[in-house]
Amino acid sequence: MILNNFRSIILFITLFYLVGCQSEDSLKPMTFQEIYPDNLSDVTKIEIRQGGGELKTITDLEIIDDWIDSIKDIIFEPDENQEGRVGYLYSVKLFEENDVKIFFDTSEIGDYYYRSNNQIVERIDKLFVES
Numbered sequence: 001m002i003l004n005n006f007r008s009i010i011l012f013i014t015l016f017y018l019v020g021c022q023s024e025d026s027l028k029p030m031t032f033q034e035i036y037p038d039n040l041s042d043v044t045k046i047e048i049r050q051g052g053g054e055l056k057t058i059t060d061l062e063i064i065d066d067w068i069d070s071i072k073d074i075i076f077e078p079d080e081n082q083e084g085r086v087g088y089l090y091s092v093k094l095f096e097e098n099d100v101k102i103f104f105d106t107s108e109i110g111d112y113y114y115r116s117n118n119q120i121v122e123r124i125d126k127l128f129v130e131s
Contacts, residue, residue, distance in 0.1 A: 038101055
């Protein structure tokens with residue numbers, strides 16, 4: 001009985017480890033368009049919050065479409081270090097009508113951390129400043 005419990009525990013730990021490793025190993029570089037859960041052309045609102053707390057909301061569809069077109073092919077490289085972090089330069093929410101479709105900041109999308117990417121930071125900063 002004790003031997004069966006011990007085997008079950010070892011099997012559980014092994015499977016837990018393999019599943020955890022598999023999800024991190026499956027992280028691969030992806031474009032923003034590949035990461036976005038729906039059709040980018042359906043975005044109707046963008047909210048950008050600067051790290052200091054200032055919030056800007058963009059609802060002009062022409063500005064939204066131009067900005068999305070400028071970021072959709074940017075490649076996001078997963079960071080090897082997936083440990084939690086605090087703080088950001090900007091956080092961004094993309095909406096379809098009143099539904100938040102994706103929330104990300106300058107180093108994290110969903111539950112995954114990405115390497116610093118000057119292209120996305122520059123595009124977010126430009127949209128924030130010009131809106």
